[in-house]
Amino acid sequence: MGSQTSALKDHFRAGGELGINHIKLGMWFFIASEVMFFGGLIATFLNFKINSPTLEGELLDVTLVGINTFILLGSSFAVVLGLDAIRQDKPRQLAFYLGITIVLGVIFLSGQVFEFRSLAAEGLTLTSSVFGSSFFTMTSFHGLHVLIGVLWASRNFIKTLRGGYSSSTSIGIELFGIYWHFVDIVWIILFTVIYLI
Amino acid sequence: MKERSILALVIITLVMLAIGYLVAINVDVMPVAASSRALLVDDLARILFGLATVVFIIVQGALIYAVVRFRKRKGDNSDAIQYRGNNTLELIWTVIPAILVTFIGIYSFRVLSEIEVHSDDEMVVEVIGQQFIWQFRYPSYDVRTQELHLPVGQQVRFEITTLDVIHSFWVPAFRAKRDATPGQVSELVITPTELGSYPIRCAELCGVGHSVMNSLVTVESEEDFLKWIAEQSGVLPTPDLEETGSIPAETEIAAEPAQLVGSSIFGRYDCGVCHVLDDAGGFGHVGPTLEGIGETAAAREPAVDARAYLLKSITRPDAFVVAGYSAGSMPQNYEDRISSEELEVLVDYLLTQ
Amino acid sequence: MTNEEIMTAPIRWRRYFKWNTDHKVIGVQYLVTTFIFFLIGGVLAMMMRAELAQPGKDILDGAQYNAVMTNHGSVMIFLWIIPVFAGFANYFIPLMIGAEDMAFPNLNAASYFTFLLGGLVMMGSFFLGGANTGWTAYVPLSIIAPDGQTIWAVSLILVGTSSLMGAINFMTTIVTMRAPGMTFWRLPLFVWGMIATSLLVLLATPVLTTGLILVILDRVAGTVFFDANAGGDPILYQNIFWFYSHPAVYIMILPGMGIISEIFPVFSRKSIFGYRMIALSSLAISVLGLTVWAHHMFTSGLNPGMRVPFMITSMIIAVPTGVKMFSWLATIWDGKISFTTPMIFALGFISLFVIGGITGIFLAAIPFNIHVHDTYFIVAHLHFVLFGGSVSAIYAGVYYWFPKITGRMYNETLGKIHFGMNFVGTLLTYLPMFLAGMLGMPRRVADYAPEFTELNLLATLGGILLAFSTIPFLYNVIVSLAKGELAGSNPWRGLTLEWQTSSPPPEHNFESSPLVTSGPYDYGSAEGAQELLELAPAAGD
């Protein structure tokens, strides 16, 4: 359905001529609903953090999670370099950057699991307290989104090796980029809301 | 605008205002107004009804007039005269509703702040909601009952809490309602003005017995109230079984002979909501199970035979509380609600279980 | 397809039972499935009315009544009123904007089957002890409810995801796939209604998913979000729930209003009055609709200081609704009204919805709300707005587009009988409930004090009339499908794009891609009246 070569020259513009790629628009609408999904979880966490504060906040180790934040930032950086590479028609470089993203994603997830286990050792679990419930639910759902991102990156990685992407057909990588950067932004908000405030 | 249509407009608005005023004065759809708040809320309701009638007549009238006058004549398939918009008209029907709505908002706010003003000499009554009964505790007299008595004219501050799920303490005659939310104390301020007994109902779905969770508030003079309080705070009254106390009008149903079957009495007084008894459809777990009560009744209390134990457990439940269950959760007023023949048949029926 | 082709083309039933990406097939799948759920919800309603006909528990006991009442609410809201408009939108958005299909055809089919799965799972929850906490499922009651409650919550997440997929599809299609010349100010008002609705679905449904996940975790994983002893907060659930559920009631009414805005101009042969005001009012309602949710919590444990802001926003939202009502009246003013069944239902919508709308302003006034909250006054208000409003609009839409979807005409007299029974039934059923509520009858009760007997008896009689009113409708649809006389491509001489192609429309909707040169309701002007379609030069030239 390419844009219509319409004889009508007046300024009435059809959807096709707005210059919006409909797949990307659909992705952004999905991101809007994800913002509200995480919004609900963050509102729950903040509600308990403000209305019924507990001392368990001190158990959290900011430096370890800070490193995790660096890792996720790095993976975002890799993804955007990958997208830039494919636009220069360099699929090998894209594959390389996707590989880095997968590795950093896995490191981030293992960092989270390590942190969960160390907190559980100190008695903070999903069912131990309101703070525990809301903290673990929120971070676990974010972790789930990172896992989905890692699986999506692996699929893209395989597809790139098979020559699935070129400078003109890079929409798949753009979509993955939007999703991955969104998950990274959510982590930045979580990092601030849980550990810093 | 032609003079004729301006005149028509003026007449219509006058007629509307008259109708609205008449409706506002005469509409009477609320229960008896038995508290200071009720009078104010009823006035607000009257004004709302008046305005509603006016808007209703305008819209329905315009609709019916248009349907009758602008019917398509037979065989005329041409399009009507076209006008796509009229800024003044659109402005009018945006501004006027906005003004109306602002007026209602300000008036409601004024009424709200008036009905929730605290006076310093208010009496505190704790309302405790629990699955399927209301309990009232008078901290100043240390009395705990299942019926609410209030002195007329004395402002009361209810402190509403719940022991389990969310309930909603509602007295229609007082036009007052507040949810009992777990984990917090909710306040409600009332000044009863009319003597009499009014129903209390639970307005928030709280489980199986939601429709049964009713009680009674009796507004009486100062002396009667103090006499009642004294009665309550003294030793628990032990009226012997024959003396039938005053039977509250609300739930007394004369027992025709046909209904004198144990299981139907068990069902009619909602015993099944709190006690398990398959034979009569009982499924509630609030109270102890009544399966096999025929045998266990005798063993429950030393030197008390099964029949006496059952009679006492129904009429004065807190006299003996089975281990693991809390006192004050079974309605205390069965003695007034059940007639003595029904009580006999019910106990006979239970003895056969 | 020419008329002869319609006569001979066998109605290919099989494609409705398979994964089909044609938006017209998915639209019909939605319409038929949701109508079946409407009948199921109706049966549950009749069970409730039978129980409530007489004081005293005679048919259902407390637990069964709560389960029937909960599932009546959930089925009617989540499996009928919200998805049926997804059916209309799926079928008519591409046709109305001149597109060949939806932006994401496979996502579209996935949204239908997710909805179907969610519906079946909700029916399944009924046999596992059933959710018995009302469709609002307030905590902590929904934490201690039987197992069916968890399954019920899962089914809501599925249905929510399906409506989310639908909304993404509708918004993307409307923005990027309009035909040349179809600017935003030439979109039919049904499409504007769907924009406003999809905006709400996109922003509010995820928060309901969050709330349901918290309930499921509390029930299954032992978390303590809503356990007051451990610091949990039941009011948090109410905030999360109503943040979705109030926009949900606008999701249920805005498409209905869109259908009414389509029907009035066609049958009074007159352009819609104040097109831009109606379109902007839809958007105003959907944006404001996200800021009013706590008027459902005026009597709850909500911090009292919070009530006044929500009273203000709830009052303001009445203004755009009023603008739409008056614009509709002005549309039929000086028109040439022809009383076909869709038009009668649309007129019925106006008179019933105005009762619901006005009582809505009553409920925004806090002192009055405190008295009537959680009583039958609320039940009457919601049924006037949803049954009197949305369902009348749905019936109007079904009759209006029946010739376009099936290529055949329905029977007018049966349609009018259906309207008569429906209109009288609605008034008879729900007007007494206003009185019962104000006089002191709480909501969701299986039994009531003897003083409400006559009012409930009237409501039950009304309910029976409503139940019977679906018979002429079903008979009309089935018979007309088989033997209805052919309707041709534009029986109502409408000007919106879906009437400019054959009925039922071909696979790719338009023989040649349409070129739009005038608004959707430009009656009276010479150019508007005759064939709108000018053949755009083929893309190749």
Added chain:
Amino acid sequence: MENNIASGKTESHVRTYVYVFLILAAITAFEIYLNSLTIVQEIQNGLFLILSLIKAALIGAFFMHLHTDSKFFTFIFVGPALLFIMFAFFTIAS
């Protein structure tokens, strides 16, 4: 910025991405350092919120190409975020 309809080769932006990444890393490091200081809680929280918003804006604008794409995408992303803030405020306040 040249018109980059996603078809055909476009010149590389690696330099901008490197700068953005370094800024993000610097802000994160500064936040961790700031967290170890003991200063007035409100100021510290305010600073953290502003810094995280800056980071989010940087990622959104450059990494997600929001500054080159149509403004409609930015509206779709920022709109719900504002709605969330309003919802969170009223939920916590009640």
